[in-house]
Each structure stands twice: as structure tokens, then as C-alpha cells.
Amino acid sequence: MADHHFLTRLRPVGLLEQFATARHSLGFYNNVGVSAFYSSLSARDFPALKHLIFVALDAVIADHPALSAVPVDEGTSAPYFARLPQINLQEATTFVSSELVLDPYNEVSIKELDRILEEQHNTGFRNQASSLPFWRTIVLYEPEKCSNVVVCFVFHHALADGTSGLAFHRAFHSALDRASSITPTFGAYCSHGNTELFARPPDRSLIPSLEDIHPLPLSITYILKSLWNDWFPTRPSTVWTGAPITADHRKRRSGFHSICFSQDTTASLLRACRSHSTTLTAVVEVLTAAAVLTELPSEYSIVRCDGAIAMRRWLPHDVVNENSIGNWVSRYVDEHRRTAGDVRARSKAIDLFSWDEARRVRKTIETELNKEGKNSVVGLLKYAGDLHQRFKGKIGKDRDETFEISNIGVYKSGVAEDKDCEWKVGRVVFSQCADVCGPAIGVSLVTGGDGCLNIGLSWLEGIVEGVWMEQMMRTLRQVVEEISRSG
Structure with missing residues (x-):
């Protein structure tokens, strides 16, 4: 991890978390992914979609300290978690225009998403810059209406378990729906180009490790x-x-x-x-x-x-x-x-x-x-x-x-079931690297x-x-x- 001295120390890596960090330090990938198919009632252009995604991610990061935590000194006997000073949302999110992958039940679509997830599970989180978290999102969107998207949340297993992937999507779903209620669908946002968009992590403690809240x-x-x-x-x-x-x-x-x-x-x-x-x-x-x-x-x-x-x-x-x-x-x-x-x-x-x-x-x-x-x-x-x-x-x-x-x-x-709800979540895929x-x-x-x-x-x-x-x-x-x- 680059530039340790710019990071705020949070707490030692717990016993279960060390199991993942030790493997990662030896060069073994330890990635988990939970991907969800989102559909919207409204069409929108890509700049508006991109803005919505970033607003929703910023809200989720603000509520979950784990998303701004990174393991440091993984190869030592005393690894610890540190808080990033900021998260570059542009760098942590990849947008891919794809009509092929957006039909959740088509065999060709399923194979294409599998290919993307396989690639992600063979890509680690090492040698990151100090504004990059140990998670990433891949957003697959249809090139014209942008009313159907697949959001793939891929993360280091030391940060979270598989159930946390569902928690992320519940929070993201709620934030996306809130943002959609106040964000125009067309014409209001120009392309961000190379502008860097940063989320500010919350000044909150990381949730304790398992052994600190259970006697085991x-x-x-x-x-x-x-x-x-x-x-x-x-x-x-x-x-x-x-x-x-x-x-x-x-x-x-x-x-x-x-x-x-x-x-x-x-x-x-x-x-x-x-x-x-x-x-x-x-x-x-x-x-x-x-x-x-x-x-x-x-x-x-x-x-x-x-x-x-x-x-x-x-x-x-x-x-x-x-x-x-x-x-x-x-x-x-x-x-x-x-x-x-x-x-x-x-x-x-x-x-x-x-x-x-x-x-x-x-x-x-x-x-x-x-x-x-x-x-x-x-x-x-x-x-x-x-x-x-x-x-x-x-x-x-x-x-x-x-x-x-x-x-x-x-x-x-996490969104109240209502006929006016803007976004719905359909198919969900749980994936892990071997x-x-x-x-x-x-x-x-x-x-x-x-x-x-x-x-x-x-x-x-x-x-x-x-x-x-x-x-x-x-x-x-x-x-x-x-x-x-x-x-």
C-alpha cells in the first residue's frame, strides 16, 4: 500500500481478517463479489446516470466506515486497518457500455457477465494509490436509455463477508432511489471528463472485529x-x-x-x-x-x-x-x-x-x-x-x-415497497475467487x-x-x- 503515512490508523486486523490478509500478502487473490441488476422507471443519458452512481456511492461510503478502510502491513505479524483520507470515485468505478449483458436471463448475457466477474476475481488490490479503496464497482449500462444497469461490487475478503455484499446493495439501492428523486434525467449534467470526484470518508470508528464483540x-x-x-x-x-x-x-x-x-x-x-x-x-x-x-x-x-x-x-x-x-x-x-x-x-x-x-x-x-x-x-x-x-x-x-x-x-x-419506487433490483449474482x-x-x-x-x-x-x-x-x-x- 502506497503512502502509509497519509492514512489514519483505525484498529488492528482481527483474527478472521488476518486469515484473508495473510493470503493476500502471499499473492493469493481473496476477492468476493455481489452483483445486482437494477432497472429504472425512467430513461436518462449517461452523464445523468454517472452522476447518480457517484451520489449514491458517496452516500453509502458516508454510512459504512469499512468502505474507507484498507489493510496495511499485510505481510507482517501486526497488520492494521487504516482510513483513507479520500476515495477517488472515478478510479474506483468502471463504466462499461453493454447491451449484451443487460438481459439477466439470456445465456449469452449470463456468460458475458461471468467473463467480466472472472476477470475481476483475477485482479487483486495490491499497489494501490492512497485514494483507492480495497473494493471497486463495475457499472454495466445500456448505451442509450440508461434505464437498466448492472452494478458489480467486488471487495477484499478482509473488509467484508458475502452477506456484506447484500448490505452494500441495500444501501446503494436506497441511495440511488433518493438521488433519482432530485436529479433530472437529461441535459442537466455534462460529462465529467477527467475531473476527479472524491468521497470523504466518515470520521467514525471501524466496527470491532469478531473476537472483540464475541468471546468465541x-x-x-x-x-x-x-x-x-x-x-x-x-x-x-x-x-x-x-x-x-x-x-x-x-x-x-x-x-x-x-x-x-x-x-x-x-x-x-x-x-x-x-x-x-x-x-x-x-x-x-x-x-x-x-x-x-x-x-x-x-x-x-x-x-x-x-x-x-x-x-x-x-x-x-x-x-x-x-x-x-x-x-x-x-x-x-x-x-x-x-x-x-x-x-x-x-x-x-x-x-x-x-x-x-x-x-x-x-x-x-x-x-x-x-x-x-x-x-x-x-x-x-x-x-x-x-x-x-x-x-x-x-x-x-x-x-x-x-x-x-x-x-x-x-x-x-432497503427501499420501501411502493409503486412509485424509481429503481428495482432483479437478478443477483454472488461470486468468489477460488x-x-x-x-x-x-x-x-x-x-x-x-x-x-x-x-x-x-x-x-x-x-x-x-x-x-x-x-x-x-x-x-x-x-x-x-x-x-x-x-
């Missing part, structure tokens, strides 16, 4: 069990987790692909989940495991899942709520198997799915939730030692899990304001072969649609 208690039994598993890991030869962790930079490029399901398919799938006493997250986890196992060679019969757990529900509500931007997550670990009989019968993915398994996963998640943050993996980070050395020590070793699953839920507008040291595949779930489930899948080229991923994703789409039809 650990029992002796849990600590000893975790140490034993760390020192003497058990790994059957039939577990598949992709290629081993590598220092090869040619195998650090993230691929990304999204699957958008219709509103009817999503609604049917949710009804099926409820009727079988389970949840969407549990069902998609089991279906993903089934799709992966179906496409693997016969010698593999086990896949492992790393599931994200949001910890906001256990934090003081006057400090952290659903509209806060920060990093407050933990995880659970699960395992899925196929039998020798499944292999001999060449079972399809749908044959490997069972509602009993989906209910078991729901109980696994509920067990973790009922602990309310006690005996959580994130609590163990205080005993992890030097994270840089820990990550370097993983080079050449097998990955612990096959895939990660994270569901940030449903986009709910983890150099983590699971081979990332599975990111979100349901947009249109009621459509979107699944984002990420992987590292060379760790997982692209052709294999394409087939696995086709299988996943098929089994999700089949389960939604059959109930």
Missing part, C-alpha cells in the same frame, strides 16, 4: 480434538479434493460460471425443501456432492464440504446487524459418500441424492448454529501461530475439502429480488480441469431442476 469460547475437549486432527490428519485414499496445493502461478487463475434458475424452479425447490423438512443450503450441498461424485473416476467415493456459517445473529445488534459491512463468519465441515454399489450401477447424480441426507445436513448446520459461536473454527485462529508460515507450509499438500458452500440468502430491498489453499471448488448461493436462485461456481484452472467443471456444472443444473420438478 473453546472447551478443552474441542481444543485437544482439533490439535489431534491437525497433527494426525486422517485421509482415506478415496477422498477427492482436486490437485494438491501448489506454488505454480500458472495454476492460480480462477474460473467462474453462474447458473441462474427461473422463479418457478426456485419456488418449487423451496417448497420441496420445506415439505421434506430441510433447507435450500442443505439440498444444494447434497446435490453438489452428488454431481461431483457422479463425474469422478470410480476410485473416488468421498467428497468433503466446507460450509460457511454467518455469525451476525450472535453479535450485539446495536453493533452488527444485517445492514453492517464487515467480516463475521465461521464454518462447519461435512462429508458425503457413494457406495461401491453406486459405482457398479453407474448411478446418476439424481440416484445419489436423498432427502434423508439433506435432513442430516440440515441437522449438522443446526448443531453448529445452536453452539452460538462456541467451539467454532474461527475461535481456534488465536492458536494458529504465524498464518503466513502456515499457508506456505501447505504447499505441496492435499486440500482438506472438496468444495465450499456459502449461501448469503435473499436480497431484500481459494489457492482451500477447497477445490467454490459454490456461492444467492436469491435475487426477482425470486430466482443463482449459483456461482469457482475453481482454479489446473487444480480442477475446466472441461470436467463444465460437465459437473451441467449435471448440477440438471439435478437441481429435476428435484424441483419432482419435489
